[in-house]
Amino acid sequence: MRYQKVIFTLLAIITFLTVLPLLFIFGLLIYHSIPVLSLKFIFGYPKEGMTAGGIFPALVGTLYLALGTAFISLPLGIITAIYLNEYAPKGKISRLIRIAIVNLAGVPSVVYGLFGLAVFVMFFHFGVSLLAGIFTLSILVLPIVITAAEEGLRAVPMSFREASLALGATKWQTIWKIVLPNALPGIATGAILSISRAAGETAPILFTCAAFYLPRLPKSPFDEVMALPYHVYVISTQVPDAPLSIQYGATLVLLALVFSLNLIAIIWRMRIRRAKKW
Amino acid sequence: MKRNRIGEIIVERIIFIGGISGVVILFLIFLFLFKESFTFFIRYPLKEFFFGKNWYPTSVPPKFGLIPLLLGSLLVTVGAIAISLPLGVACAIYISEVAPGWAKEILKPVMELIAAIPSVVLGFIGLVILVPLIKQAFHLPTGLTALAGSITLAFMALPTITSISEDALSALPRDYKEASFALGATHWQTIRYVLLPAAKPGILAATMLGLGRAIGETMAVLMVTGNAAVIPHTFLQPVRTMTATIAMEMGEVVQGGLHYQALFAIGLILFLISFVVNFIAEWVISRQKR
Numbered sequence: 432m433r434y435q436k437v438i439f440t441l442l443a444i445i446t447f448l449t450v451l452p453l454l455f456i457f458g459l460l461i462y463h464s465i466p467v468l469s470l471k472f473i474f475g476y477p478k479e480g481m482t483a484g485g486i487f488p489a490l491v492g493t494l495y496l497a498l499g500t501a502f503i504s505l506p507l508g509i510i511t512a513i514y515l516n517e518y519a520p521k522g523k524i525s526r527l528i529r530i531a532i533v534n535l536a537g538v539p540s541v542v543y544g545l546f547g548l549a550v551f552v553m554f555f556h557f558g559v560s561l562l563a564g565i566f567t568l569s570i571l572v573l574p575i576v577i578t579a580a581e582e583g584l585r586a587v588p589m590s591f592r593e594a595s596l597a598l599g600a601t602k603w604q605t606i607w608k609i610v611l612p613n614a615l616p617g618i619a620t621g622a623i624l625s626i627s628r629a630a631g632e633t634a635p636i637l638f639t640c641a642a643f644y645l646p647r648l649p650k651s652p653f654d655e656v657m658a659l660p661y662h663v664y665v666i667s668t669q670v671p672d673a674p675l676s677i678q679y680g681a682t683l684v685l686l687a688l689v690f691s692l693n694l695i696a697i698i699w700r701m702r703i704r705r706a707k708k709w
Numbered sequence: 710m711k712r713n714r715i716g717e718i719i720v721e722r723i724i725f726i727g728g729i730s731g732v733v734i735l736f737l738i739f740l741f742l743f744k745e746s747f748t749f750f751i752r753y754p755l756k757e758f759f760f761g762k763n764w765y766p767t768s769v770p771p772k773f774g775l776i777p778l779l780l781g782s783l784l785v786t787v788g789a790i791a792i793s794l795p796l797g798v799a800c801a802i803y804i805s806e807v808a809p810g811w812a813k814e815i816l817k818p819v820m821e822l823i824a825a826i827p828s829v830v831l832g833f834i835g836l837v838i839l840v841p842l843i844k845q846a847f848h849l850p851t852g853l854t855a856l857a858g859s860i861t862l863a864f865m866a867l868p869t870i871t872s873i874s875e876d877a878l879s880a881l882p883r884d885y886k887e888a889s890f891a892l893g894a895t896h897w898q899t900i901r902y903v904l905l906p907a908a909k910p911g912i913l914a915a916t917m918l919g920l921g922r923a924i925g926e927t928m929a930v931l932m933v934t935g936n937a938a939v940i941p942h943t944f945l946q947p948v949r950t951m952t953a954t955i956a957m958e959m960g961e962v963v964q965g966g967l968h969y970q971a972l973f974a975i976g977l978i979l980f981l982i983s984f985v986v987n988f989i990a991e992w993v994i995s996r997q998k999r
Contacts, residue, residue, distance in 0.1 A: 432895065434897070435895050435896060435897035435898075438897050439803075439807050439896075439897070442799050442802055442803040442807055443803055443807065443808070443812075445796060445799045445800065445803070446799065446800045446803040446804065446808075446816065449796050449800055449867060450800075450816065450819045450820070450823065452864065453819060453822060453823055453826075456826075456830075456834050459834070459838070507727060507730055510723070510724055510727030510728065510730075511727055511728050511730060511731060513724055513727075513728075514724045514725060514727060514728025514729075515728060518721065518724055518725065518728070519728060524729075527732060528728060528729060528731055528732055530988075530991060531731040531732040531734075531735045532731045533987055533991050534735055534983070534984055534987045534988070535731055535734065535735055536987075537918070537921045537922075537925070537983045537984075537986065537987040538735075538738065538925070538980060538983050539924070539925025539926070539927065539952060539979050539980075539983055540828075540925065540926075540927060541925070541927040541952045541955050541956055541976070541979070542738070542742070542925070542976050542979050542980050542983075543738075544955075544956075544959075545742060545745075545955065545959075545972070545973060545976040546737075546738045546741055546742065548959070549741040549742070549744070549745050549973070550737070550741055553964070554741075570734055573730075573731065573734070574731075577731070601713060601717050602717065602721075603716070603717050603720045603721075627825060628825075630827075631825070631826075631827030631828075631829070631830075632827065632828075633827070633828065633829045633927070633928045634828075634927040634928055634952070634956060637956055637959065637960070638959050638960065660827055660829045660830075660928075661829075663829050663830070663833055664829050664832070664928060664931075664932065667832075667833050667836060667837075667932070668836070668932055675837070678833065678837075679837075682829075682830055682833050682834075685827060685829070685830060686826065686827070686830050689825055689826070689827055689830075690822060690825065693821065693822055693825045694818075694822070697818045697821060697822075
């Protein structure tokens, strides 16, 4: 029994030591970015070859990319989830789709970048542009949206559908008026997670939309944009004399953005799971 | 009523088309990677690509030997799994078997947050913390090494391995545990000799998915491994992975040129690796479910 106690304590220590770096990372980022953190940093334009000034265009670029991605990936993801959960006969087709989605989730992000370059930048002649970046990221986050939307749909009890169908509603009317509204909270989780993922990705936008240094806001969807993750990469590796505090500051803003979105999604999901009315 | 029916059919068609979009996209990714790299495989000897020991894309004539990049990727990935597998399984055991309720409530979301850290952020942390540390500890000329890449990637693969192993452990039937307890085994003996062996397929799947995540990771590796395209011999020297090569060189190539196509060829290989890895993981999981 004592032997077991030792092992269990050891397991606890290991576990907490592995998650501890998370706090450490956050603390470190905050500590080192104190000198620059201010509204001026967030709403200012980068100056002097990115060795001074703020991150505003990169932040705005990332917001455009993330929202655009949600706008495209949500409808497609929800439709896929509806097909899988409501229409698809259990069998080969639905199995094939599931395997495809699992595989899509595993494709390396840089390969999505290559795909976006070949398809959206070149084949569709979007050029290196916000639009090409949005489409590339939309495909990347599709598995996340589908998984969350399916969980949302599955949580709606069968009896809801049966009651609606028994009252003479058609299948689509049932889905549109009964199933979707009840699945909405679950779907919202997927939306938030997809936005967060799109905001943090770098490799897929390297060749499809990211501008090295462009101290203005994009005017059309065919403009290149700065993006926060790429900006972090640039100032920490490509600009030799960028002050460390700016590097830490930009990283902190990115991490804070991604974390707050994820936290919202996590808390939101807990609340739905707890507050199931049926 | 009739109009209604036609509407239903139209909606059903649209949803079907949307529903198979995942399959179509996966196929398109393969198709476009193949289309862009296809002429490379004709213009450049296959043998020299797959077995060539030199990656000199800008020399005359250029050399596109995959070996140093492939070994770089494998070295960093194997190192990452060697670190994250034991840690991940330990975390999974703790979370699913040992942890009190409140710890579980905290640890699960925390794991999810770790998984959500953008790779460029981990790359940055690796660059400013880990790299100088490694340089000092081993008295190296540079800390940008395979080891730095492995540790950074281990942190990225950890949440995947933990959560899937944990799923595997908690999906086991209660009877296993009860039978073992009834025979007088302690909790730890039950974990060690009953639960872990039974969850082995799930842990294997977790390892495969962690491996897939690590081998496909780009930004973090690009920032901390030093990117020297030479055949690596130890963990303490700079290496270049396949993903980093694509990210670094795609910006400088002539679109449609041989070098451009070579990078797409690497992309195709990465795609196929991820496909195989996921397929094995999926196969293991679905077999276990049955």
